[in-house]
Amino acid sequence: MSMEAGRQALRQDTLGRTLFVIDIENMIGTSAQITAPQVGKVQVRINAAVNSVTGDHTVIASNKSNAAAVCFTWSGPVCRKICSGKDGADQALLEELRDPVWIAARYDHVVIASGDHAFANAVAAIKSAGCPVTVIAPDVGLSKRMRLAAGPDLVRLGSPIPTNVITPFRTVKEVA
Incomplete structure (x- = not known):
């Protein structure tokens, strides 16, 4: 059996399966101490943006100080990565995305919940391997x-500040 035929057979077994990669601290907006309600709110907002179904694979990472909030709040089957050091959680998630061809053979879709530039190369590589990627x-x-x-496959969650509230502060920040 050729490699391509084997890949197609594997894709048929995983038809419709999505890989969710969640950079929880980036989604909340801080690597400082996060709370269980913040984690719960992010999960609800991500699920509202892109539906998760039984059989999907979710990987979420945080630093050690946020482990309890993440581990005890995020519901459903999930692989939790707890890392320390500067960008430790990002490195753990990037390790999950290290082989774009392997990912494209096993998943029909990848959702990356992060705005961090560290994931940009992984997004491009996975797309090049033939697997659609949505960035939340x-x-x-x-x-x-x-x-x-991300290109057109970008989902902006929007600001939690109601539109009828006047604020002198920016609610969207562009970072390099």
């Missing part, structure tokens, strides 16, 4: 590189 951008902190890599 946080309220604050969508990098230009990530916006370009």
Whole structure:
């Protein structure tokens, strides 16, 4: 059996399966202490933006100080990565995305919930391998590189501030 035939057989077994990669601290907007209600709110907003179904695979990462809020709040089957150090959670998630061909053979869709520029190359590589990628951008902190890599497959969650509230502060921030 050729490699392509094997890949097609594997794709038929995983038809409709989505890989969700969640950078929870980026989605909340801080790597400082996060709370269970913040995690719950992000999960509801992500699920409203892109539906998750039985059989999907979710990977979520955070630093050690946020482990309890993430582990005890995020509901459903999920692989939790707890890492320390600067960008430890990002590195753990990037490790999950290290082989775009493997991902394209096993998933029909990838959803990356982060606006961090560190994921831009992974988005482009997975798309090049033939797997559609949707980027869910946080309220604050969508990098230009990530916006370009996502292209039309970008979902902006929008600001949690009601539209009838006048504020002198920006609610959307562009970061490099």
